[in-house]
Amino acid sequence: MAAVHDHDVAHAHDHHPSGMMRWMMTTNHKDIGTMYLWFSFIMFLTGGVMALTIRAELFQPGLQIVNPEFFNQLTTMHGLIMIFGAIMPAFVGFANWQIPMMIGAPDMAFARMNNWSFWLLPPAALLLLSSFFVPGGAPAGGWTIYPPLSVQMGMGMDMAIFAIHIMGASSIMGSINIITTILNMRAPGMTLMKMPMFVWTWLITAYLLVLVMPVLAGAVTMLLTDRNFGTNFFNAAGGGDPVMFQHIFWFFGHPEVYIMILPAFGIVSEVIPTFARKPLFGYSSMVYATASIAILSCIVWAHHMFTAGMPVTGQLFFMYATMLIAVPTGVKVFNWTATMWRGSMTFETPMLFAIGFIFLFTLGGFSGVICAVVPIDIQVQDTYYVIAHFHYVLVSGALFGIFSGAYYWLPKWTGHMYDETLGKVHFWLTMIFFNLTFFVQHFLGLAGMPRRIPDYALQFADFNMISSIGAFGFGLSQLLFLYVVLKCIRGGAKAPAKTWEGGKTLEWTLPSPAPYHSFETPPVVR
Amino acid sequence: MTSAEKNKKATFWQIAKAVSWAFFGVRKQSDLDMDASNLTPKQVIIGGLIGATLFVLTLILLVKVVTN
Numbered sequence: 001m002a003a004v005h006d007h008d009v010a011h012a013h014d015h016h017p018s019g020m021m022r023w024m025m026t027t028n029h030k031d032i033g034t035m036y037l038w039f040s041f042i043m044f045l046t047g048g049v050m051a052l053t054i055r056a057e058l059f060q061p062g063l064q065i066v067n068p069e070f071f072n073q074l075t076t077m078h079g080l081i082m083i084f085g086a087i088m089p090a091f092v093g094f095a096n097w098q099i100p101m102m103i104g105a106p107d108m109a110f111a112r113m114n115n116w117s118f119w120l121l122p123p124a125a126l127l128l129l130s131s132f133f134v135p136g137g138a139p140a141g142g143w144t145i146y147p148p149l150s151v152q153m154g155m156g157m158d159m160a161i162f163a164i165h166i167m168g169a170s171s172i173m174g175s176i177n178i179i180t181t182i183l184n185m186r187a188p189g190m191t192l193m194k195m196p197m198f199v200w201t202w203l204i205t206a207y208l209l210v211l212v213m214p215v216l217a218g219a220v221t222m223l224l225t226d227r228n229f230g231t232n233f234f235n236a237a238g239g240g241d242p243v244m245f246q247h248i249f250w251f252f253g254h255p256e257v258y259i260m261i262l263p264a265f266g267i268v269s270e271v272i273p274t275f276a277r278k279p280l281f282g283y284s285s286m287v288y289a290t291a292s293i294a295i296l297s298c299i300v301w302a303h304h305m306f307t308a309g310m311p312v313t314g315q316l317f318f319m320y321a322t323m324l325i326a327v328p329t330g331v332k333v334f335n336w337t338a339t340m341w342r343g344s345m346t347f348e349t350p351m352l353f354a355i356g357f358i359f360l361f362t363l364g365g366f367s368g369v370i371c372a373v374v375p376i377d378i379q380v381q382d383t384y385y386v387i388a389h390f391h392y393v394l395v396s397g398a399l400f401g402i403f404s405g406a407y408y409w410l411p412k413w414t415g416h417m418y419d420e421t422l423g424k425v426h427f428w429l430t431m432i433f434f435n436l437t438f439f440v441q442h443f444l445g446l447a448g449m450p451r452r453i454p455d456y457a458l459q460f461a462d463f464n465m466i467s468s469i470g471a472f473g474f475g476l477s478q479l480l481f482l483y484v485v486l487k488c489i490r491g492g493a494k495a496p497a498k499t500w501e502g503g504k505t506l507e508w509t510l511p512s513p514a515p516y517h518s519f520e521t522p523p524v525v526r
Numbered sequence: 527m528t529s530a531e532k533n534k535k536a537t538f539w540q541i542a543k544a545v546s547w548a549f550f551g552v553r554k555q556s557d558l559d560m561d562a563s564n565l566t567p568k569q570v571i572i573g574g575l576i577g578a579t580l581f582v583l584t585l586i587l588l589v590k591v592v593t594n
Binding site for chain 2: 192282299321
């Protein structure tokens with residue numbers, strides 16, 4: 001009976017549209033995951049080109065390549081695009097591909113909404129990018145779009161606001177889909193506490209997204225009405241308060257940081273046990289630490305605004321709360337290290353990126369604790385020290401997590417092994433050039449170089465030159481990643497179902513490439 | 527752990543303990559198994575909210591003590 005049923009289902013699903021329509025109309029989690037990943041890679045290159053233009057301008061003191069107004073547009077758009085266009089959609093792409101396969105579900109819970117969540121993104125990105133071509137240009141007040149600058153700018157700002165609205169709606173729908181899928185569609189026997197860590201981290205991330213994206217939508221809507229409909233939420237002259245925007249923005253913005261890092265924690269927590277050939281050390285602690293980080297992330301927002309004017313009691317509260325986040329984060333770092341301890345480790349590309357992640361993310365975490373100390377933060381606020389800190393968290397944290405996951409699951413997605421040698425070359429180039437770019441920015445920041453400036457004093461020249469050389473090396477190295485991925489899609493050694501000896505999660509029970517429809521009959525987890 | 531121990535209803539103390547350990551981010555496997563079988567998500571969420579409120583109040587108290 002079951003066999004007949006399986007055959008019918010397979011037959012019914014064979015007739016899906018082909019060509020462009022396949023991608024436009026698809027409700028398949030794998031297709032949608034693929035589109036998310038390609039979209040995020042295109043946005044990564046777009047934001048990357050902006051970063052390289054910034055670094056080219058900063059190669060030497062003086063103004064060489066772009067004018068200051070355009071420079072400010074580049075820094076703003078680089079931030080917005082990398083956050084909303086590259087990192088977040090990349091993780092949703094991973095969620096789409098992996099969550100159903102890892103929990104033994106046939107697809108996402110709301111397959112059509114899934115299609116819509118994705119297809120909202122390209123128009124939003126176009127809206128955001130086309131703001132460069134309208135009078136006044138793109139938003140230029142920094143990715144945090146603080147008033148009063150954001151109230152005064154041209155129509156590019158309105159376009160960015162609408163783009164943020166659309167991307168926020170996409171994120172909320174994606175999150176509801178992920179939560180519903182995880183809570184309702186797990187295979188029989190897979191209790192919450194048997195779920196893979198990647199699924200756990202995404203469940204908690206999705207709750208965070210549902211909590212904070214509406215807050216961002218509220219903040220930008222108030223900006224929109226201040227700009228166009230005569231309200232004065234943030235206009236001091238009309239009785240409003242520009243600092244209120246900062247509070248509302250960072251109530252979204254700080255959990256957002258964790259939204260971008262928790263799924264990377266999940267990926268690393270899958271990769272390290274696989275290549276250390278040991279179960280994840282302290283699985284339960286990992287779940288609890290993730291929950292703890294998520295809760296704490298909601299009560300620390302004002303550490304971004306220590307210099308905005310705040311009573312000393314407020315400064316102390318947010319300083320203490322921020323420093324306490326280091327505890328559960330430390331628990332995670334120790335657990336990953338303990339997982340590797342006395343394991344039979346091998347160092348394939350995913351593992352290299354995962355170890356690079358632990359090493360460099362911890363560095364970024366430490367500089368975060370330093371920034372949490374109010375007297376120090378007042379010194380380094382808006383300097384390159386902060387730029388160095390958050391790039392250590394978001395590039396060697398989130399992005400390294402993405403690379404690790406991409407190499408880890410590429411064989412499952414494409415059915416071919418990627419070129420291991422080129423993968424390793426990609427890792428080492430990325431690692432070296434990343435540190436060359438960003439480590440020196442700590443020194444620049446401590447020496448007092450402000451962020452978001454197109455020109456600088458002569459004493460900053462040498463480190464800026466080193467940083468720019470690193471940035472170009474880093475950017476070009478990512479083309480190698482593109483080549484490795486394309487080569488892997490086109491061919492290569494056939495990947496076995498269980499690509500990695502130590503892979504224990506359900507996706508490794510499926511053939512490689514994973515069939516278009518998987519787990520139509522749920523597996524039983526014991 | 528006996529099956530009777532496994533399925534008994536969670537006490538307030540047990541919820542408080544689970545939430546406190548969650549704030550620290552560490553939990554023993556045997557205790558986790560007990561939490562997983564005895565606690566409902568609703569209890570954990572309400573416990574977490576109460577825990578977060580207590581945590582914030584403790585920090586405020588600490589800040590008051592330091593600034594006085």
